[in-house]
Amino acid sequence: MKLKFFFFLLFTLSSVPNFANISLPEIFSDNMVLQRNSEVKIWGWAKPGEKIRLSTSWSNKEISTKADRNGNWQLILSTPDVRGSQEITISGYNEVKLKNVLLGEVWLVSGQSNMEWSAGAGITNAEEAIAGAENDQIRFFSVAHRTAGNPQQDLDGSWVQSTPETMKNFSAVAYFFGKKLQEELGVPVGLINSSWGGTPAEVWIPAEAIASNDSLAKAAKMLPDERWGPNEPGLLYNAMIAPLVRFKIQGVLWYQGESNTSNSDYYEQIFSTLIRSWREQWGTEFPFYYAQIAPYEYGDNFSGVEIRDAQRKVRKLPKTEMIMTSDIGNIKDIHPRNKLDVGLRFANLALADHYGKEVDNAYAPQFQKAEKEGNKVTIYFEHAEKLNFDKANKKSQFELAGENGQFHPANVKIEGNTIILKTNKVKEPKQVRFSWGNTSTSNVFNEAGLPVSSFKEEL
Structure with missing residues (x-):
C-alpha cells in the first residue's frame, strides 16, 4: 500500500509544472512613481520559458513576453499622463500586484553628504519643513549603502510616500526640489536618492572608464583612504547605480566635489566622464544638473576653488547646468544647513531649463568671454541682467596677471551686463x-x- 502511494505521489508531482515565482527588482514596488508620457521598461526574473503577462489599471491592453533561458524577462510599458493611484498586475505561474503606483516625473539624485543630508540630521527650519511634509504625490526611494566589485542586478531600497516620518530621513535638497516641482507642474514626483557621504566621484563611475584612461587612472591613485566610505573606482556605481540604469528617469541632480580636493586638477575630466558614462548606460542624454560646492576652508590655498572652477567648465557638456551655493554656504561648516534654497535653485533651474517654464531666478551669471584692449579687460557673462555688487562687500575680487603669472587686484567698473x-x-x-x-x-x-x-x- 505504501509503495502504491509513493508511485502515485511521484506521478502527481511529475505532472505538475515546476513552479517559479515571478520576482521583480526592489525598484518596482507599491507606492512607486513611473515616468509619465514615456515608454518604460519593466523587468524581472521567472522560470525559463515562463510566459509573463502584464496589465495595468490605465489600459485594457495586456502585454506579454517569455522569460529567456536564464530566467530574465523585460517588457516595454506605455505610461500616459494620468492622475490618481494606479495598479500594475504581472502574472505567470504566480501573480504580483503593484499598488498605489503614480505616473509623474522621476529624478535621480546622487553625490555625497550634502545631497544625502536630511532634515533629521539638522537643517535650517527643520521642524517646520518636517511638519509640512505630508504629501502623497511625492514618493521617495532610498538606495541603501552597498559596494560591489561588479555591476549588480538589484539593490536594497523601497518606495514610500512623503510624510513627516519619511521626509526627515530623506535627502533634504531632493525633498525641497521635488516639493517645488510637484507644486509647479501639478503632477506626482518620484525621487530616487543614491548618495553616500565622503565619497569621491570615481567610485560612482564604471571602473573600466577609469582604468582605460591614463589620466583618470593616475587621478584615482591620488585619492586618500577615508573612514567615511570607499575610494576605489566603480564600487558604488556597481552596487548603487548599475541596477537602476534600465529604470526610466527624467534627469539627474548631483551634489559632490568636496572629496576630490586631493586631485582637483583632474576633476573636470573626472566629472565629465561620470556624466557621459551615466548617459551612455541609460542610453539617453537626460538633463544633468549639479550644485557647485560652497566655499570652505580646506587647509590649502586653492583646491576648493579649483573644484568650483572645474564644475563651471563642465557646463559645456550638453544639457548640463550648475546652481550656485557660494552665497548660502558656510566657510566654517562643510555641511551648510540651508538646504531649502539649494533645493529651490535646483527646481527653478529644472522648471526653466527642462520644462520650459517662465522662471525669473533660474540662472546665475556665468563667465562667457573676455576681451582685452591694452591693459583693459572686458568680461562678458551669460545671464548677466543688471549686474551689481553686494552692498556690504564691494571690494574687488577680480585679479589680472601678466606674463610672469603674478596676480594683482584689478579696479572694477560695471557697465550694463x-x-x-x-x-x-x-x-x-x-x-x-x-x-x-x-x-x-x-x-x-x-x-x-x-x-x-x-x-x-587665459586671455
Missing part, C-alpha cells in the same frame, strides 16, 4: 581670475540675486 577691469600693475594682461580662494565668496550678483561663479581664464 559687462565688467571692465584695469590695473596699472599689469601692462599686458595674460590671465584673469575672480573670487579665487577656497573661502572666497562671490560678491557680484545678477538681477535674480544669484552670484557669479569664481573663475580663472
Whole structure:
C-alpha cells in the first residue's frame, strides 16, 4: 500500500509544472512613481520559458513576453499622463500586484553628504519643513549603502510616500526640489536618492572608464583612504547605480566635489566622464544638473576653488547646468544647513531649463568671454541682467596677471551686463581670475540675486 502511494505521489508531482515565482527588482514596488508620457521598461526574473503577462489599471491592453533561458524577462510599458493611484498586475505561474503606483516625473539624485543630508540630521527650519511634509504625490526611494566589485542586478531600497516620518530621513535638497516641482507642474514626483557621504566621484563611475584612461587612472591613485566610505573606482556605481540604469528617469541632480580636493586638477575630466558614462548606460542624454560646492576652508590655498572652477567648465557638456551655493554656504561648516534654497535653485533651474517654464531666478551669471584692449579687460557673462555688487562687500575680487603669472587686484567698473577691469600693475594682461580662494565668496550678483561663479581664464 505504501509503495502504491509513493508511485502515485511521484506521478502527481511529475505532472505538475515546476513552479517559479515571478520576482521583480526592489525598484518596482507599491507606492512607486513611473515616468509619465514615456515608454518604460519593466523587468524581472521567472522560470525559463515562463510566459509573463502584464496589465495595468490605465489600459485594457495586456502585454506579454517569455522569460529567456536564464530566467530574465523585460517588457516595454506605455505610461500616459494620468492622475490618481494606479495598479500594475504581472502574472505567470504566480501573480504580483503593484499598488498605489503614480505616473509623474522621476529624478535621480546622487553625490555625497550634502545631497544625502536630511532634515533629521539638522537643517535650517527643520521642524517646520518636517511638519509640512505630508504629501502623497511625492514618493521617495532610498538606495541603501552597498559596494560591489561588479555591476549588480538589484539593490536594497523601497518606495514610500512623503510624510513627516519619511521626509526627515530623506535627502533634504531632493525633498525641497521635488516639493517645488510637484507644486509647479501639478503632477506626482518620484525621487530616487543614491548618495553616500565622503565619497569621491570615481567610485560612482564604471571602473573600466577609469582604468582605460591614463589620466583618470593616475587621478584615482591620488585619492586618500577615508573612514567615511570607499575610494576605489566603480564600487558604488556597481552596487548603487548599475541596477537602476534600465529604470526610466527624467534627469539627474548631483551634489559632490568636496572629496576630490586631493586631485582637483583632474576633476573636470573626472566629472565629465561620470556624466557621459551615466548617459551612455541609460542610453539617453537626460538633463544633468549639479550644485557647485560652497566655499570652505580646506587647509590649502586653492583646491576648493579649483573644484568650483572645474564644475563651471563642465557646463559645456550638453544639457548640463550648475546652481550656485557660494552665497548660502558656510566657510566654517562643510555641511551648510540651508538646504531649502539649494533645493529651490535646483527646481527653478529644472522648471526653466527642462520644462520650459517662465522662471525669473533660474540662472546665475556665468563667465562667457573676455576681451582685452591694452591693459583693459572686458568680461562678458551669460545671464548677466543688471549686474551689481553686494552692498556690504564691494571690494574687488577680480585679479589680472601678466606674463610672469603674478596676480594683482584689478579696479572694477560695471557697465550694463559687462565688467571692465584695469590695473596699472599689469601692462599686458595674460590671465584673469575672480573670487579665487577656497573661502572666497562671490560678491557680484545678477538681477535674480544669484552670484557669479569664481573663475580663472587665459586671455
